[in-house]
Amino acid sequence: MSYLAPSKRAARASSKLLRSASRAAAGASNSLAGQQRVNRIHASTKDKAVYATTQPAGLGAGLPEFMTAGMAPRPKPTTAAPTSTLPRVPAGQLNVLEESRKPEFYQAISKVMAIRKDYVEKRFVWVPAEEMIDICLGLGATREDLEALPQTADGLQYDPTLPFRKTRNGRFCFDYDTQSVRRLEFQPFALSAEEDFKRYDSGQIRRFDEIDDELQLNTVLQALLVFKGMVVHGVEMARRPKLDYDVNKNILTLFHLRTTTNQEILGEPALEGIHSDGVDHTMTTLLGHRNMRSDSAVTFMHAMHEQTGIPLNDAKPENIRARVQHTKLLDTLMILDHENKHSLSPVYQEDLTQDATRDMLVFFTRKPVDEGHISSKIDSKIPHKVKKMEIPLFLPRTQ
Template sequence: MSDIVVQVQAEETFNNLINLRSKFIRDRRIFVPGDEMIKVLLGLGADANDLAAIQRTSSALRSDPTLPYRRSKNGRFRYNLSSSTPTLHRLEPQPFILSTKEDFVRHDSDQVREFCELDEDIQTNSILHALFKFKVFMLQGIGHDFAHRPGLDYTTLDYICTLFNVRTITNPSLVGEPALEGVHSDGADFTMTTFLGAENMTDDSAMTFVHDNRETNALPFDKTDPKYLLATFQHKDPLDTLLFVDHESKHSLNPVKALDVDQETTRDMLIFFTRKPAMAGHVSFEFDSLKKHETLPLEVDISFLSER
């Protein structure tokens, strides 16, 4: 491929990213359809051959610590934007906690949970690396102009990202709830959700409803007040991606429903919770180590994106 073609493709990717970022800054949320997202990710260096591979990673997920209809793994990453050469690198594993004070009301709120770790099969995938790049590009445009959460350190340029790979399962004995907690937010500054795929799922499953912050926490999706409904989205195609400012609204989802009720139904997602580091007094402070992962190191160059 000639240098001129590469330069044109890079310019097209950059212009597309700028347009998407402008929409995100204006609306505080953006939904990018999968076909468009794939083009962006390829422009950010992803290999098209890795798309099928990242969709297979959910088959190796393990039992969730508190939800019987979910399989999950997670990993922690740091956007090191304060460095002269910004990178994303993987952090050592830590327990995970979300609190009622963070608008997350469920039977396991305020409970310390430990998830199995994400493996190399997904960590080495170029699609994932490009998703990390996409998200930090979007955040760089919004700066500090977003609703801040108590107890987080907004004096630093850096962010902590906890990534979950999640499979929600519905079968004859279980109904898979992507958000059993009802109306909630995720204790983050920015949440991004990317669809990997589904099997045997109805077209009206797992819709995301975005609510005004005045909506009551923990209400089921079908008990909410229509006057507080801000937007509705649905992940249907591979790499469909939703990004929003987490503390400026709340959200809920309806269940995963089966086309064939006698067969298992699955829905696979990547969920990126990104926030500033926790300070003393925050519920996550003792679980917010900045030490790099010793056995699963990862470093992704994001200097090009941070300079934009």
């Protein structure tokens, strides 16, 4: 089998490393919480984000007190106008406020809060498929959309710089003033070596085809957005330079990806080796895979002092914090991106005569950028004029 030239592919992870990493992660997990509590908050000249001074009617308005117990507190009214008003949620889209009258909703919220607690303590969290499916359905997603979600990857387009990948992306805003998440207008994408991402296309301005309504109006995808909004809201973290932590919003870039390996090319979900994604929170969710060998696409989390850009094979076992593998629909990993680096092994074929594929959703969430950031000119907060979507969030109390 012939693969990409060495300059365009990361080294394969040896079985020896996979085994040693598993042993190292087992030992590391016992001391992880204590290690990560030390110096995990970087000094900053800016205060933490605060709640907006206004909140539109409808987000919890008129509900009994016990139904708003999990929501962010309603600020005192002022004369300032809200930045956005949540429109009526169209039929067929997720509206967690309507679900708040069902017992299953509170079971889901309880599970999310337990996950959030684990995330805050460990600085990453693994949510197995069964639990994530229960949460999404409890938040109001439908089983029909769950069955339809994997097929959305069949319409992906070719990636501008990676020949083994098909990709679409879209931008969203977690707006904590309106307590909603909405689709934003198209912008190109850039990720730089300054952000701990070293690859031959680092720093390039890349343009991806946009995700369509088939994905963004799927209630399972919308439930995943609500889930992530709940988990990351109010979490203190190591702060990245040139991001505006005073703004009461998060920008989310969603990547819809298919990685392919065949006899001509090796698909590598992390060709860049050990890296960070230049954001505050990274979430990865599996949609499906075909003909993928059992040792494929194993995710390793590394200490931040591990060298950026080196192949997984060169990682120091003592710097490996954990090891997970997405194998089932909606298996999900969340990482505090500026406190953990990560890497993945390649996608290998089970049957060498057939393509191997792996389909993922990757959710990058960060604060809006400041001047001087590589994305300062491509970080619009303007809603999408054609591909419109806005749904309510349900936010935990953080004060």
